[in-house]
Amino acid sequence: MGAQKKGAAARVSEDAEDLARHPLQAILLADSFTTKFRPITLERPKVLLPLANIPMIDYTLAWLESAGVEEVFVFCCAHSKQVINYLENSEWSSHPNFSVSTIESHDSTGAGDALRLIYERHVIHGDFVLISGDTVSNMSLTQALQEHKERRKKDSNAVMTMVVKKSKHSPITQQSRLGTDELFMAINPDTKELLCYEDKAEYSKGFISLDKTLIADNPSIVLHNDKQDCYIDICSEEVLSIFTDNFDYQHLRRHFVKGLLVDDLMGYKIFTHEIHSSYAARIDNFRSYDTVSKDIIQRWTYPFVPDVLCGNSAIKVERQGTYRASEVTLSRSAQICPFTVIGQGTKIGNDTKISHSVIGEGCSIGSNVTIEGSYVWNNVTIEDGCQLRHAIVCDGVIMKSGAVLEPGVVLSFKVVVGKQFVVPAYSMVSLLQQPTQQDSDEELEYADSSSAITGAVDKVNGDATSDLSETRYGPTSELGTGGVGYIWSIFEGGNDEEWRHSVAPIPTDKLAKIMLEKDKDEELLTQDGNVVSPSGDLKSDSDGNASDNNDNEGSYVSFEKEVEATFLRAVLENHEVDNAILEVNGLRLSYNLASVDCAGAIFYSMMKWAVESSHNARASELHKNAAAIITKWKKLLKYYLHGIDEEIEVILKFEEICLESCREFSPLFPQILHLLYDKEIIQEEAILRWADEKEGADESDKVFVRQSESFLQWLREAEEEEDEEEEEEEEEK
């Protein structure tokens, strides 16, 4: 009876859980934690930049609202005040059934910090959508959510569903469409589980490696390079706690996704949801800004298009996809070509030609101006005879008559370009000076220098009126007579990479270069393919191997360091041997090495510790220490010694140690070898094989063989005796 009641109660509570439907929540990161939109983002947060004359965040919020999300937490970091002010004054603050609340932070340096902060607030209950404020989409979430929930019911480790979209593969498409790096994903086609995620930025060597256990565990794997990551994730509550547990996770993809994929202790799984007819893309850099703008103008994002999204200041779509607001003053002889957006209150003069461009509100454009593929924001003054090609011109810019912007130019807020001045291609121009403090790590750079820069911005804004004359003097030379602003020197990437992320189309010579490289790659591939066949080209084979080895060596060295650190921690904090094994295993998987390497590395760390823990270099103490350590940690070492080969490797490693890193051991070589034999770490067969191998080597290599000659002799005799005994025994029988 009691049990029955209990069961009933449990069922009721389950039902109640189902009934008490949590409102669908979303976390919107209103900060991309990158510097790709500099210098514009020094003065305005990226999410408030206009995309076809509507701030980016409006697209994201409108999508979330129509996808059925009821509660959105907007996380603002850089320029948080601007974001909060904007949201408070927008229609979103008074929306029924859709609440937008902001979470402010001043010291977050990445998405990881943001999510940890949100976790501390305890505002997320249940599944949520994780999205960045620069994502444009019109997909329906219903199906993806449904799939996610069903998977969760079956397997509580399915913590995340990632939305991906097919993007036709062509040698340069990925690059030229969104300006992102090529992305490789391994997906199990049946379960849609994500098995591997590599962006080419880190794997520039042209190949990726898959853990062989993946192939063992999954009946089939499909490796895609035609998938585009939409940066829309449906996450379970656990994701936040995973971030809190792993305090070093910052980047959503590079740290979190890869971390989960590599880590097989917790067994968290990530799944993918592919969208077909709907649109989703993230604006990551200037090139994707250009592409997404054009996609919006071509209405791929319907119903999130300018004429629908801003209902009040009626924008109408005219023939051939020209969007025109209601109060535009257009000269009779002005030519507006297809795919152009013109904002309210803009005046356009005689014989001006505008094509494939977005013109903001309240701009005044003179006569004989050519604007092509450019993004002109609000209240910009362009005087007669200017030419703009593939440029971004921010609010309040003044271009004096005859000024020319070459492709890829970005003019930040309130810059003034002097008469007849030609701004060279790909220049970034700002009223603010380029921050000098540069960090090698792009991700961290923003956070490091942001506080200093925002201070500078405030100062400039404050001084703008009073010191205008003063500022005019300084940079005048840089932007022609009467010009105001600094041309930033190009630093990102160091070499001439600026064309990759610019709004301008890739110049033909660069395109040709990419194609050429691609061909080369393919040639290399075919050569590699030949290697497999017996008629293979030996030279390319050795080349390939050499680079392979170099590469492995590099990763091995860092692996060794990691193992050493792990071992030291284990020793100092008195960890259990089993735990140490687990940790080393984790390292082994993440570096994708064999257990041979582990054995070598562990042995190396043990010896190193033995040296460090002895106070003087006296041989006897060293020996004692080494003996103690080996005795204590032999289980750890033994774990990786599966056979003779691994044992020989350890001996070779020991040799290496004695020769290179810890010469203190060289006199002790035979003793330690004996010790290893005594502790049953190394079998006599391994030692003998090692000695045999060394037989034919150079004299210099034989030092240790010679040293331990007596021990070897003893071993051989013992063996012979054994053999003899056996023989005798056999004879007796």
Added chain:
Amino acid sequence: MPDTQALVNDFLNKLKKRKIEGSQATAKQTAELLRSVISQTRVPYTNQAGALIDSVKAVGERLIAANPVELAVGNIVRRVLHIIREEDLSLTTAAMAGLNLSAVSDDEDDTDRDDHPVLSAAAVAAASRSTLRPPSLQTLLEDVPDSAAVPHTSSSGGDSEGKSKSADKSSRSRKLKHDVIEAVNELIQDINTCHEQIAEQAVEHIHQNEVILTLGSSRTVLEFLCAAKEKKRSFRVFVAEGAPRYQGHLLAKELVARGLQTTLITDSAVFAMISRVNMVIVGAHAVMANGGVIAPVGLNMVALAAQKHAVPFVVLAGSHKLCPLYPHNPEVLLNELRSPSELLDFGEFSDLMDFGSGKGAPLLHVVNPTFDYVPPKLVSLFITDTGGHNPSYMYRLIADYYSADDLVVQRRPTSGN
């Protein structure tokens, strides 16, 4: 009034996001929303009709702006405005009639009402200005002698008449709102039943062994065909699939489920099949004042095919689809361009949408318009809930439903709403 405000915002949002599909649903929801707006509006002592009209206009303007393509919204707003004017007018005429009676028979009553004569002058002036509009076709036809004559005399203003009108006011103020709400309810009822009303006429149009062609999917058409089927007519239906949304597939499914012999064809096969067709029956998005039809894309082609082969082209439209505007009016947005993803898969063609290479301008442009405009000369017959009409008669039908003053719904600058 915050309650209605929230309702209005909610509905506005739905319209903006194109979440309401179909003009019937839109029309019904608009009417219901306006009903609650009217019932929440506080009516002042004088000029009540004006106040109601103002508040309806205020809401209506925003509704129309939210989705200018959905003409049904504007139609319903104008219908409601017209209802208010009509009710007000009929009350006024009733008062006039009452006065004539009372002046003769009931002196006592008259002295009673003389208690508040102060209001009379201003009230009469305002009331007469706002309520006395030129009579519509319907009123002209229905109550010819009284209503047409009385307003004109009253505006010239006999004193005694004015007095009694203001005295009548207290009862009238409650009555006007009540009457308007009643009339709006009737309108909602009409919208609800328009399918049945139209379907009732099916047997008169569909004959034995005929072949009917339709394109896309329309609920009105479905009901119409099924009604004929229920009356034991046996006929066949050709359904053109209606690319790119392929709603014809759904219609074919429904028709087959109800036991109709159905043939599904592609849109491009319409010309090939039209010679075997006896009648084309289609639904519409809106019917303009000149008898032109705004209809799902592809219908102009069907209409041309029908004309070529002298096949009757019949358009079914509930009265909420009758739009008092002409297609050349500047505020009419004839079309909406939907997402190109309905035509082709973005993934497959993303290499053509590549702006990074070449000149930075895509060579491929995908256009996906939602509607076609079928000129009135291609339409043989309109079937509305009031019966069959010739395209050239549409403007008179429309004059019955709408007042000329409401064609442009714009708030008067003075209204503070």
